[in-house]
Amino acid sequence: MLFGGKLNLPKFGFSGNPEGLARKGGWGALLIGILFALAFCPTSGVFYFGMLIPMSATVTAGYFLPIVFAVATALPVLIVAWILAFSVQQMGTVYGKMQVIQKWLNLIVGVLFLLIGIYYCYIMYS
Numbered sequence: 001m002l003f004g005g006k007l008n009l010p011k012f013g014f015s016g017n018p019e020g021l022a023r024k025g026g027w028g029a030l031l032i033g034i035l036f037a038l039a040f041c042p043t044s045g046v047f048y049f050g051m052l053i054p055m056s057a058t059v060t061a062g063y064f065l066p067i068v069f070a071v072a073t074a075l076p077v078l079i080v081a082w083i084l085a086f087s088v089q090q091m092g093t094v095y096g097k098m099q100v101i102q103k104w105l106n107l108i109v110g111v112l113f114l115l116i117g118i119y120y121c122y123i124m125y126s
Contacts, residue, residue, distance in 0.1 A: 052066060053066070
């Protein structure tokens with residue numbers, strides 16, 4: 001990751017223009033979704049194609065397993081997207097409150113670290 005830009009790896013035909021893909025309608029949206037899925041969840045492909053599909057082929061009524069997998073992986077994404085969409089307007093208020101809480105937590109953790117350091121010095125040298 002550190003020197004990944006300096007490696008001369010082959011390109012896969014995506015020029016980094018998601019706006020152009022979005023204008024292509026449903027197929028462009030599908031391609032963007034596939035690219036995001038491969039970028040953010042590379043282990044999902046292993047779980048899906050390496051474990052779930054062979055398992056669903058051997059189990060009775062296994063065609064439900066990919067549906068359950070899709071719902072179970074989509075729910076956290078939908079919940080986070082919903083929280084982000086409806087909480088952006090409250091972000092300034094929350095950020096102000098977090099600064100006050102952070103100031104107090106910094107003070108408490110600093111005092112706690114000092115007390116723990118004094119305690120360990122007392123144990124080591126007495």
